[in-house]
Amino acid sequence: MIELENITKVYHMGKVAVNALRGVSLAIAEGEMLAIIGASGSGKSTLLNIIGLLDRPTSGRYLFNGEDTGRLNDNQLAELRNRKYGFVFQNFNLLPRATALANVELPLIYSGRTSRRRERAQEVLAQVGLAGRADHKPSEMSGGEQQRVAIARALVNDPWLVLADEPTGNLDTKSGAGIMDIFYRLHRGGKTIVLITHEPDIAAQAQRTIRIQDGRVVAGEV
Amino acid sequence: MRFKDSLTTALRSLTANKLRSALTMLGIIIGVAAVIGLMSIGRGVEASITSTLEGLGSNAIYVIPQTPGSTGFGGLTGSVPTLSVDDAEALADPSRVRAVVDVAPVGSSYADVIAGSESVTTTITGTNPAYMGAMGYSMAAGQFISERNVRHRDLVAVLGDKTAQDLFGGADPVGEKIKISGRRFTVVGVLEAKGGAMMGISQDEMVLVPITTFHARLFTQLTSSGEDAVQSIVVEVTSAGAVNGAILDIEDVLRDRHHLAADDDDDFAVISQEQILSSVQQITGMLTLLLGAIAGISLLVGGIGIMNIMLVSVTERTREIGIRKAVGAKRRDILSQFLLESAVISLVGSAVGVAAGMIMARLFSRLSIGGGTMTTVVSPDIIVLAISVAIFIGLVSGIYPALRAARLNPIDALHYG
Numbered sequence: 157m158i159e160l161e162n163i164t165k166v167y168h169m170g171k172v173a174v175n176a177l178r179g180v181s182l183a184i185a186e187g188e189m190l191a192i193i194g195a196s197g198s199g200k201s202t203l204l205n206i207i208g209l210l211d212r213p214t215s216g217r218y219l220f221n222g223e224d225t226g227r228l229n230d231n232q233l234a235e236l237r238n239r240k241y242g243f244v245f246q247n248f249n250l251l252p253r254a255t256a257l258a259n260v261e262l263p264l265i266y267s268g269r270t271s272r273r274r275e276r277a278q279e280v281l282a283q284v285g286l287a288g289r290a291d292h293k294p295s296e297m298s299g300g301e302q303q304r305v306a307i308a309r310a311l312v313n314d315p316w317l318v319l320a321d322e323p324t325g326n327l328d329t330k331s332g333a334g335i336m337d338i339f340y341r342l343h344r345g346g347k348t349i350v351l352i353t354h355e356p357d358i359a360a361q362a363q364r365t366i367r368i369q370d371g372r373v374v375a376g377e378v
Numbered sequence: 379m380r381f382k383d384s385l386t387t388a389l390r391s392l393t394a395n396k397l398r399s400a401l402t403m404l405g406i407i408i409g410v411a412a413v414i415g416l417m418s419i420g421r422g423v424e425a426s427i428t429s430t431l432e433g434l435g436s437n438a439i440y441v442i443p444q445t446p447g448s449t450g451f452g453g454l455t456g457s458v459p460t461l462s463v464d465d466a467e468a469l470a471d472p473s474r475v476r477a478v479v480d481v482a483p484v485g486s487s488y489a490d491v492i493a494g495s496e497s498v499t500t501t502i503t504g505t506n507p508a509y510m511g512a513m514g515y516s517m518a519a520g521q522f523i524s525e526r527n528v529r530h531r532d533l534v535a536v537l538g539d540k541t542a543q544d545l546f547g548g549a550d551p552v553g554e555k556i557k558i559s560g561r562r563f564t565v566v567g568v569l570e571a572k573g574g575a576m577m578g579i580s581q582d583e584m585v586l587v588p589i590t591t592f593h594a595r596l597f598t599q600l601t602s603s604g605e606d607a608v609q610s611i612v613v614e615v616t617s618a619g620a621v622n623g624a625i626l627d628i629e630d631v632l633r634d635r636h637h638l639a640a641d642d643d644d645d646f647a648v649i650s651q652e653q654i655l656s657s658v659q660q661i662t663g664m665l666t667l668l669l670g671a672i673a674g675i676s677l678l679v680g681g682i683g684i685m686n687i688m689l690v691s692v693t694e695r696t697r698e699i700g701i702r703k704a705v706g707a708k709r710r711d712i713l714s715q716f717l718l719e720s721a722v723i724s725l726v727g728s729a730v731g732v733a734a735g736m737i738m739a740r741l742f743s744r745l746s747i748g749g750g751t752m753t754t755v756v757s758p759d760i761i762v763l764a765i766s767v768a769i770f771i772g773l774v775s776g777i778y779p780a781l782r783a784a785r786l787n788p789i790d791a792l793h794y795g
C-alpha cells in the first residue's frame with residue numbers, strides 16, 4: 157500500500173522556480189493497475205519518479221506500507237528500490253556494454269544475493285520471451301527486445317510495485333503491443349503496476365486512470 | 379553487495395574500456411619506472427663510490443695541495459705544487475707524527491704507454507712501497523715496487539689490471555718491456571683488480587713507477603722551494619682511532635716545513651678517508667635525492683592523469699551510475715566500484731612499472747660513460763616506496779571522483795547528458 161499526501165515538487169532553474177507538482181494525494185493499493193495520463197509537461201514523470209523513490213518530494217508525505225519514506229536515508233531508499241520497486245524507462249536505460257543476462261542480474265548483485273543469480277535472471281528473461289537472447293548486448297537487439305530486457309530487470313527481484321514511464325513511447329505499434337501484453341499479464345498475475353501513457357486505449361485497459369494537469373490530479377483522484 | 383561482486387564489476391568495467399584503462403595505467407607505469415630507474419642510478423653511484431673509498435682503508439690519511447685561503451673541494455687543485463717528497467719523508471718520522479706506520483708520496487701525470495703494437499694513454503703514478511698497503515692493493519702477479527727500486531731509480535713498472543689487459547691481452551706481462559714517454563721500463567708486477575670506478579676514473583687503469591724514477595726520468599716538477607713536487611701524500615697510521623691525532627701532527631709538521639706564519643692559511647689539506655666518504659656520500663645522496671625528486675614529479679603527473687581520467691570517466695558514466703542506483707546500488711557500492719577500478723589500475727600499473735624500471739636499470743648499467751661502466755642498484759626499499767606512492771596516488775586520485783559519483787542523485791544521474 158502506497159499513500160501520497162499533498163506531495164509537491166519545486167525545481168529551481170537559476171532564479172526561476174518551477175512548480176512541477178502542486179499537492180498530489182494518491183493511494184495505490186496492492187494488485188491494482190494505475191495509468192497516469194496528462195499533457196506534456198504536466199508533471200507525470202516527476203510524480204512517477206517520486207513514487208519510484210528515484211527522487212524526493214519538496215514537501216508532503218509518502219508512506220510505503222505505513223512507513224514514512226521521508227525518514228529513510230539514501231541507503232534505505234536504495235534497498236527499497238532494489239527489493240520492492242521495479243522501474244521501466246521510456247529509453248530502456250540498459251548498461252550498453254553488458255549482456256541482456258548481466259543487465260537483468262544487476263539488481264540481484266546489489267541485493268547481495270549470491271546463489272542462483274544467473275538461473276533467476278535466465279528465468280525472468282524467459283518470462284518476457286527472450287530466453288534465446290541472454291548473451292546479446294543492447295546494441296544487438298531491437299527496441300522492443302531491449303524494453304523486454306528492462307522489464308525482466310524490473311521483475312527479477314519480484315518487486316511489490318512495477319513502475320513504467322511511457323514504456324512504449326520509443327517503440328513501433330507492434331512491439332508496443334507486445335510490451336503492453338506483458339504488463340497486462342503481470343497485472344492478471346496480481347502485480348501492482350503504475351504506468352504513464354499517452355495512448356488512450358492503453359489507459360482504457362488499465363483498471364484505474366488518473367489525469368495530471370499542471371501539477372495536480374484533476375480526474376480519477378482517490 | 380559482496381566484495382567479490384564489486385571487484386568483478388570493477389574489472390568488467392576496466393576490460394570493457396581497454397584503451398582508457400591502458401592509458402590511465404601508462405601514467406603510473408612511467409612514474410614508477412622512472413622512480414626505480416633513476417633511483418637505481420643514484421644508488422649505484424653511491425654504492426660504487428662508497429665501495430671504492432672503503433677499499434682505501436680507514437686508517438689512511440691524504441694530504442693534497444690547496445690554494446691558501448680557499449676551503450672545500452673547490453680549493454683542492456693539483457696544479458699548484460706545494461707538497462714534496464721531502465714533506466712525505468718528514469711525515470714518516472714517528473717522533474713527529476703520532477702513530478704513523480708508513481708514508482707514500484704520490485706523483486702523477488698522464489703519458490702514452492706502449493707495449494709492442496699496443497698503446498694506451500693512462501695515469502703514471504710515481505710512488506714507493508708504502509702505497510700498496512695504504513691504498514689496499516694486492517698483487518696479481520710479480521711484485522710491487524721495492525725500496526731498492528726507489529733507491530736506484532730503477533726503470534721498473536707495476537701495471538693496473540685493466541692496463542695490463544689493454545697492453546698484453548691475456549699474456550703475462552711480468553718481465554716484459556713497455557715504453558713510457560719513450561723510455562723503456564720492465565714490468566715487475568700486476569695489481570689485483572679492484573673493480574669500481576671513482577668519478578669515472580678506474581682504479582685498475584694505471585702504471586706505477588718508483589717515485590725517484592718518476593721525477594728523474596719522466597716528469598720533473600719542483601715546488602717553489604726547489605724540492606721534487608708530488609700530487610698527494612698518503613699517510614698510513616696504526617688504526618682508525620689514531621687518525622684524528624695524526625692529522626694534527628701532520629698539519630704541524632707541514633706548516634713548519636712550509637714556513638707558514640701563525641696567521642697564514644694552510645697551503646695543503648689533510649683529509650681522512652672518513653671525511654672523503656662522508657662528503658662524497660653527501661654529494662651522491664643529493665644526486666639520489668634529485669633523481670628521486672624528478673622521478674617523484676613524473677609519478678605525481680601520473681597520479682594527476684589517473685585523477686583526470688577517473689573524473690572524465692565518472693562524468694562519462696553518469697548515466698551508468700544512475701542506472702545502477704535506480705536498481706538499488708548504494709553509495710558504498712558505487713564508491714567501491716570506482717575505488718577498486720583505480721586500485722586495480724594503480725596496482726597493475728605499478729607492477730608493470732616495477733618491471734619496466736628494472737629493465738631500465740639493466741639498460742643503464744650497460745651504458746658506458748667516460749670509459750667506465752655505470753653501476754645501477756635496484757634496492758627493495760625503492761621498489762616498496764615506488765609501489766606505495768603509486769597506490770597511494772592512485773587511491774587518492776580515485777577517491778574524489780568516486781565520492782562525486784556516489785553522491786549523485788539517481789534521477790539527476792539518469793537525466794545526465
Ligand SMILES: Nc1ncnc2c1ncn2[C@@H]1O[C@H](COP(=O)(O)OP(=O)(O)OP(=O)(O)O)[C@@H](O)[C@H]1O
Pocket residue numbers: 167168169174175176194195196197198199200201202203
Ligand atoms: N530536473 C528538472 N529541472 C527543472 N525542471 C524540471 C525538471 N524535471 C522536470 N521539470 C519541469 O517540471 C515540469 C513537469 O515535468 P515532467 O517531466 O514531470 O512532465 P511530464 O508530464 O512527464 O511530461 P512529458 O509528457 O513530456 O514526459 C515541466 O515543466 C518540466 O519542465
Ligand SMILES: [Mg+2]
Pocket residue numbers: 200201202321
Ligand atoms: Mg515524462
